[in-house]
Amino acid sequence: MTTLEFKIEINAPKEKVWDILWNDATYKQWTSVFCEGNYVVSDWKEGSKIQFLSPIGDGMSSIIYKKIDYEYMAFKHLNEIKKFKEMPADDTTKEWSGTMETYRLTEKNGQTVLKAKMDSVEKYIDYFNTTFPKALDLVKKLSEGK
Template structure:
């Protein structure tokens, strides 16, 4: 596994940035660089299952490892969802199962510093290195709108 790190400074309170990241209507907007029609299904409680889905209903099966609103959210990835079927046992999934994706929001000089740290396989490193800055630019734009 490889660790990737991304960060941006946003001229908005971290509560607003948190709401943009995990809001039902804003989440599909900022995750568009990853997949058109992205959605997330969860009750947002620590320990709960999370389904990160594309427009076809396929995606990743994860859980909320740690939640400290509005400063930290950690996901642990467990498997894939393909055609509605959960896969946590295939060799492909076992190569990255247990990967983490962490979001840290800090207040610095009246602005929000958003840091994202994630584990990826070597073959996905380039894709995420390209897409995450685009996604975070959208988070910044949405958060800074009045």
């Protein structure tokens, strides 16, 4: 398991960046680089389940491990979802079950630094190293109104 780290500076207050990250409409926009039509099902409360889903119902079931509004969000990934149903753990799932994905926002003088970290299995490292910066660039553009 490898922890990948990504960082971007955004010319917007952290409250605006937070809203872009987790608002339903803009979440769909910036995560479209991973899968067109991505969406989440959650009440967005710490400790609650969250499902990251594709339009055909495939994705991941996780929990909101830690949430500090406008500062920090951590997801602990648990199970795979196929056609809207959580799948029992198998050897592939066991490889990544329990991995973390975190987002930290710090602001200074109206500029926000967004740091994202995620645990990845070896076979997805190149994909995330290519795709995740594109997603964060979209967060930046949406937050800065470009």
